[in-house]
Amino acid sequence: MESIKVYTHYLCENEIEYRWRTIIQIGNSWEVRGTIFMKNPGSSKSVEPNIKSIENSGLLEKLRTFDDGRTSLSNEWYEFSVDRTMICVINLFKAYYEAHGGQLNGVIQIFNLFNVRDVNVWRAIDKCKDDGLDKLVCTTDDDIKHIMSPVYIGWGNLWRNPAHKENAQRIFSEVIKKPSYLCNRIEENKFYHPQYLMSYGKNRKNCKDVLEKFKSIKYEIF
Numbered sequence: 001m002e003s004i005k006v007y008t009h010y011l012c013e014n015e016i017e018y019r020w021r022t023i024i025q026i027g028n029s030w031e032v033r034g035t036i037f038m039k040n041p042g043s044s045k046s047v048e049p050n051i052k053s054i055e056n057s058g059l060l061e062k063l064r065t066f067d068d069g070r071t072s073l074s075n076e077w078y079e080f081s082v083d084r085t086m087i088c089v090i091n092l093f094k095a096y097y098e099a100h101g102g103q104l105n106g107v108i109q110i111f112n113l114f115n116v117r118d119v120n121v122w123r124a125i126d127k128c129k130d131d132g133l134d135k136l137v138c139t140t141d142d143d144i145k146h147i148m149s150p151v152y153i154g155w156g157n158l159w160r161n162p163a164h165k166e167n168a169q170r171i172f173s174e175v176i177k178k179p180s181y182l183c184n185r186i187e188e189n190k191f192y193h194p195q196y197l198m199s200y201g202k203n204r205k206n207c208k209d210v211l212e213k214f215k216s217i218k219y220e221i222f
Contacts, residue, residue, distance in 0.1 A: 017117035018136040022110040033106035041117040044083040088194040099215035111143040140167040149219035181213035
């Protein structure tokens, strides 16, 4: 069975949890093989009961190659669990690579419209209004710099929220510059969450159509 690891930056301050610069490593390669944007971090949590940071020097050397953003350089790396959403993300990108005669081996980057960790997105939004650390609530500037194809956007309708619309439009504008399965106007897209696309709604025509469009785009990686 293939190895699947999740590595991320994490901080808890004023009882608000932040998770950002999350990567899923499938197999042994550290090559970035895709990017996904979603709403906010959910149920994935530290594999260490006391949330202990990674100390292995060899592993840290690899992980720090992903750290050229100002919000990440001074923060520790942690290993987190693989949650249901991440399984769907993996299956999505596996489907893409299989459609092109390849296999998924490497890193999928997970970015979010905001970085407050909570399985309930509205509760997470409320936390942002309280004592949120501005520098960690959104890391859009750093995230945009690291976009690598193929790119999937699965933030649903959250992009319409006034607090996140500007950042969503900035991200969308960068993604659409590359070959893409997306419509050119942001409001013409559904942005299905990967759990809906690959699980709950996978047999629905709308999901099948989006998945086929995503798989059909040939990026510069081929």
